[in-house]
Each structure stands twice: as C-alpha cells, then as structure tokens.
Amino acid sequence: MTKLCSACLLGINCKYDGTNNLNNKVVELSKKEVLIPVCPEQLGGEPTPRPSSGIYGGTGADVLKSNATVRTINDGKDVTKYYTHGAEEVLKIAKMFGTKEAILKARSPSCGCGQTWQLDEKFVNHIVKGDGVTVALLKKNGIKIITEEQL
Numbered sequence: 001m002t003k004l005c006s007a008c009l010l011g012i013n014c015k016y017d018g019t020n021n022l023n024n025k026v027v028e029l030s031k032k033e034v035l036i037p038v039c040p041e042q043l044g045g046e047p048t049p050r051p052s053s054g055i056y057g058g059t060g061a062d063v064l065k066s067n068a069t070v071r072t073i074n075d076g077k078d079v080t081k082y083y084t085h086g087a088e089e090v091l092k093i094a095k096m097f098g099t100k101e102a103i104l105k106a107r108s109p110s111c112g113c114g115q116t117w118q119l120d121e122k123f124v125n126h127i128v129k130g131d132g133v134t135v136a137l138l139k140k141n142g143i144k145i146i147t148e149e150q151l
Contacts, residue, residue, distance in 0.1 A: 036097060040089070041082060109133065
C-alpha cells in the first residue's frame with residue numbers, strides 16, 4: 001500500500017522558506033511503507049523559497065469553489081492558481097498510484113487537515129478550523145488524511 005506524504009516531512013527542502021519539516025516518525029514509517037513525497041506548492045508552480053501564504057476569506061474547500069483565495073502574508077498577492085493547480089496535480093498522483101491515504105503537514109494552507117492558516121484583512125496569518133486546499137480536494141475524492149502529529 002502506498003501513501004502520499006508532504007515532501008517537507010521527509011526532509012526535502014520545499015518549505016516556503018527553503019527549509020523542511022523533517023519528522024522522525026514519518027521517516028521511520030517510510031522504512032516500512034511506501035510514501036510518495038509531494039509538495040503541492042511546487043507542483044503548482046511556486047518557487048522555493050517563496051513568500052508565506054494563507055487562505056483569505058474561507059477554507060480550502062471555499063478556495064476550490066472560488067469563494068476564497070490564497071494570498072501572501074504582508075502584501076496580499078493572489079497565489080490561488082498555484083495552490084489549486086498543485087492540489088489537482090497531487091490528486092493526479094494519488095489516482096495514478098491508487099493511493100487512498102496521505103500524511104500531510106499540519107496547518108499548511110495546502111496540506112493542513114482540520115486546521116489551517118487564514119489571513120485577516122491586514123494579511124496577517126492566524127490558525128483557524130478548516131482544511132487546506134489540497135486536503136479539501138483529496139477528501140472530496142475519498143482520500144483519508146492524517147497529519148504528522150497524528151502518527
């Protein structure tokens with residue numbers, strides 16, 4: 001059985017600031033199970049490093065319905081197209097491998113499950129209830145999501 005996994009959790013330097021979120025539990029799991037590393041932001045065309053972003057006006061599900069956007073913190077630049085395209089590419093990979101589960105980075109505007117970063121009207125990030133863009137799309141397609149914090 002294969003699972004998708006946020007690439008940053010496996011030590012790949014794809015985080016917005018060019019670093020990673022290496023998680024030893026995830027690395028140990030990769031020795032027992034096939035984990036397919038994905039970074040929705042990179043798959044969507046964002047560079048690394050890139051400005052930190054958050055969801056503005058809703059959750060990942062709202063972004064998929066075009067009722068919210070993803071914007072950079074501080075200046076509010078609209079980067080929604082990268083997040084939606086990246087989510088679609090991750091879904092393609094899941095379908096290609098018949099993957100039904102994923103371990104994704106907690107609170108990410110792409111990969112967050114149950115909590116994500118949301119921007120206020122001053123483009124300052126806050127943690128709120130809801131899923132990131134990729135998680136919303138994967139859940140909509142029947143893929144079970146957990147975060148590294150749930151391992």
